[in-house]
Amino acid sequence: MSIGRRDLMLAGLGVVAVAAGRRTAAASEEPDLPQPFSTYGIVPGGGVDQTASLQEAANKAAASGTPFFLPPGDYTTSKLTLQSGTEIQGVPGKSVLHYNGGGALIAIANANGIRLTGLTLAGEAKPVEGGALLIAETVKGLTLSDCQVTGSSADGIVLRKVSGRVADCEFGDIRGGGLFSEDAAGLEITHNSVHDCGDNGILIWRSEVGEDATLVTANRIERIAAKSGGSGQNGNGINVFRAGSVMVTNNRIADCAFSAIRANSASNCQMIGNSCARLGEVALYAEFSFEGAVIANNIVDNAAMGVSVTNFNEGGRLAVVQGNLIRNIFFRKDADSRGVGIAIEADSVVNGNVIEGAPGYGIVIGWGRYLRDVSVTGNLIRDTHIGIGVSADQLAGTALIAENLISGTKDGAIRAMSGPTAVGPDLATSGAEAYRNLVLSANVAR
Incomplete structure (x- = not known):
């Protein structure tokens, strides 16, 4: 095939056109930006305070509807206040906002449609005047994704009356709680890493008892301390308070100082399919x-107690505890020693659980007078001091204990309890005729 002069001229023009296009792109003000995005003239400033220029860029982004792209680098800033419609996108782990005092690093209030992606909020362990590096109040449609929140001397982020999604973020090296939500209006917290927090990992609270319906799914939570002390309000991976559903x-x-999941005054809470290990108190x-x-289909390995459903004296009632695997339970080194697989009190079913290795009881049913309508059936209990302990208090309600397999106990398979003390013979062999509130059937003890 021959190539004519005209073909050569056209090919040459094509090369020139491509080269010209490349020179134009190279000379453009904002090359290689995701479209449509703008840097609004912002460049990294190292240790120079850039609050004013960053705030102006965020305002322009909200007004124009063109998202703000934050190039990789370090930006020193005091509080930035975001308006409705603001979208800021950085490069994960590389677009770093360094806190320079003056309230929260980012504050959002009475706004809609805020999206923050790929930003690192670095508190530098400086005193946080607002109580968290990011505070959002009364915000509809907040999205935080692929962000890092680190080095806060208080909380990581605080959300009040917020709907939206927090996903694929990392919270670490935080003195208080990693993520605190109060009075959520439709919130999903998913696929985040929360680690090395001083008091709690994720907190879902309401100012008054009511339905909340937050979804907390597929997060990794590790190394949660209880630096502020207390008897359980701190030291939890996930803390649910007054928040229903x-x-x-x-x-x-x-590796939490207290519980993996602690639900206080929280009706219709579901704890399903969680993997929990090395907890200092009740998992x-x-x-x-x-x-x-x-509370179903969870794994608990190494805790002072596996599951506790308690406080019938204050109205705590109505539960299903099913299909959990609980092992390696221990006594705490204090007066509240635990050493129990499952403890249950009122209007509840305990079915199909496997409990192995508890130095106290495999299952405790009721406490003194606080027992009503509990069914404990089809559980496997191995290598415990006592398999099942059940309150025989004269004011206690009814318990059904049936078709459980109990093996390797040191002091009886099924024992009546007076307070914390086992009394009388092993009911698995002697029967429960002496106790008006107990029904035993087809249990196997060996």
Whole structure:
């Protein structure tokens, strides 16, 4: 095939056109930006305070509807206030906002449609005047994704009356709580890493008892301390308080000073499919004035107690505890020694759980007079001091204990309890005729 002069001329023009296009792109003000985005003239400033220029860029982004792209680099700033419609995108781990005092690093109030992606909020361990590096109040449609929140001397982020999504973010090296939500209006917290927090990992609270319906799913939570002290209000991977209908599912939670999941006065809470390890107190806790808890298909390995559904004296009742694997339970080194696999009190079913290795009881049913309508069936209990302990108080309600397999106990398979003390013979062999409130059937003890 021959190539004519005209073909050569056209090919040459094509090369010139491509080269010209490349020179134009190279000379453009904002090359290689995701479209449509603008830097609004912002460049990294190192240690120079850039609050004014960053605030102006954020305002322009909100007004124009063109997202603000924050190039990789370090930016020193005091509080930035974001308006409705603001979208800021950085490069994950490389677009770093360094806190320089003056309230929260980012503040959002009475706004809609805020999106922050790929930003690092670095507190530098400086005193945080606003209580958190990011505070959002009364915000509809907040999205935080691929962000890092680190080095806060208070909380990581605080959300009040917020709907939206926090996903694929990292919270670490935080003195207080990693993520605190109060009075959520439709919130999803998913696929985040929360680690090395001083008091709590994720907190879902309401100012008054009510339905919340936050979804807390597939997060990894590790190394949560209780630096502010207390008897359980701190030191939890996930802390649910007064918030109803919260779903806590498929999370990995480990190395917490107190609980993996602690639900206080939180009705209709579901704790399903979580993997929990190395907890200093009760791993999965439903306590105080709640009605309704489902604790199912979780793994607990190494805790002072596996599951506790308690405080019938304050209205705590109505639960299903099913299909959990609980092992390696221990006594704490204090007066509140625990050493129990599952403790239950009122209007509840305990079915199909496997408990292995508890120095106290495998399952405790009731406490003194606080026992009503509990069914404990089809559980496997191995290598415990006592398999099942059940309150025989004269004021206690009815318990059904049936078709459980109990092996390797040191002091009886099923024992009546007077307070914390086992009394009388092993009911698995002697029967429960002496106790008007107990029904035993087809249990196997060996």
